[in-house]
Amino acid sequence: MHEWREHTSEIELHIVAATERDVFREATAAIADQLGEATGADGVQRRIAVDARDRAALLAAWLDELVWLAEREGLIPRRLVDLELDETAARGTVELCPGRPRHLVKAVTFHRLAFGRDGDRWRATVIFDV
């Protein structure tokens, strides 16, 4: 499950999911809401590989790659195909579609970045500069 909240000059993504991989899956689908409309054409797959010091920074780096693909190649994420996740690395495949990027997201920030267990669920928060 994900939720977007808007503040003075930013948007916040809040995710609740059953597993850490599901957080990435949910984030990949959620960011498409902000990146633009897919044109419905056949999708392409891209391999994404990021490294960071912890899960939260990995999630930020992952989303940053998706923002980059939208900005530079006009590709909107459709779904997470597969993901290998360890403490400091995330490697996976994303299916994306050509689309009309809105160029709304300028940066994935580390502001109030969070990724952790909450009871039997996992929660994450990422704030985007728009």
Place this chain on the structure above:
Amino acid sequence: MPEPRRIDDTLWELPVGTVPGMRVPARVFADAELLDRIRGDRSLEQICNVATLPGVVEAALAMPDVHEGYGFPVGGVAATEPPDGVISPGGIGYDINCGVRLLALPVLAQEAARRMEALVHEIARRVPAGAGRGGALRLGGRELDAVLRDGPRALRGRGIGSDDDLAHTESGGRLEGADPQAVSERARTRGHDQLGTLGSGNHFCEVQRVDRVFDAETAAAFGLREEQVTVLIHSGSRGLGHQVCTDAVKAMDAAAGRYGLDLPDRQLACAPASSPEAQRYLAGMAAAANFAWANRQAIADRVRGAIAATLGRDVAEGTRQVYDVAHNVAKLETHGGRKVWVHRKGATRAFPAGAPDLPEAYRDTGHPVFIPGSMGTGSYVLVGLPGSLERSFGTTCHGAGRQMSRTGARRRIAGADLRRELEAAGIVVRSASSRGLAEEAPFAYKDVERVVDVVERAGLAARVARLRPLGVVKG
């Protein structure tokens, strides 16, 4: 958050201990009403967090237009002492050297009135605006390197800019120490086709008239007189600067453990000024700052072209640059007898007469300071006062400060309705996006009159002239 302690009518303090780890107090320049608005978001907590940074000196400061940002609030100022005091990219912001440039035309508003709509339309036609928009000025690798190293000087070979423009730009339009190698390939890709473009959000190009002069002598020194037509350009380093900041925040966050840093907000990611991470960022920041000055130079060149096409070549050739100031930058300066890195995020220098690092033209007055209001309201030209060096590391605010979310603004007014209101007030409007227009509605910002009043009463800067909009090209 405890109540700030009143120091005087325009200055409040949150003492050490307000949040754990504060090394210096946090101070807010505001009157009681502005302070009440400031309490509405997390700005006060954020400026206290800034006061925890290693090497921070005297106080972490919030300007009267402060609002919540990422890590540092927008309108936040902090000085850190090298070599162990930290450099924090969030204390400059994503849009490195976002700033404003004011041009003064040799015509009065009445003389240009019949051609005003044509002028605004021509500016909108020549200056690409909107999120992600590239422009006609595309730079190859070596030319981009030259811009990153030398700023607007590197565009002289294309016939863009003049020595007079450079002489009326903060730091002559060039920060020393810029290294193109410190700018990642991704940043270069984002920036190589964005020179001469406005961008989006609160970026704009506004045609104005000098509505009122408060200080005739200083206005004359700035080349301004009542009813004169001016153009104010607000833009920055575009995607290139954003990427430089993103790259640095990631790198410093990754290195935090090595420097024993435990920060209240990860966006405060930082490293000691002497560290490789900080040195790389400073070299990249300088390069991005130079890029931003070149961007505003290229935009100004297109504005001059629009002036020539609509008001005549003589008017374009007589159009002078009053000044260009940076909002988001860090500079090594001397304050209180020590060298410090002054981080200004959504804040501008306000150096008075006789201060170091002033351009020749403004040694006797102090340099111009610009505080844009929102669309439809006035903007101000001010001059720095000695109080800024005593109280705020030679700094004042950069605008009216956002007080409402973009969604909130869009809920309250549709872009088309706002356009009608502005046009009914005699303001010509061109906007890349109706949605973007609504987001920048005047009520989304604090009252610029009140902000400027506090700046003046606090002794940071004094009013020289007020500018009223005649037309706006919105990013």
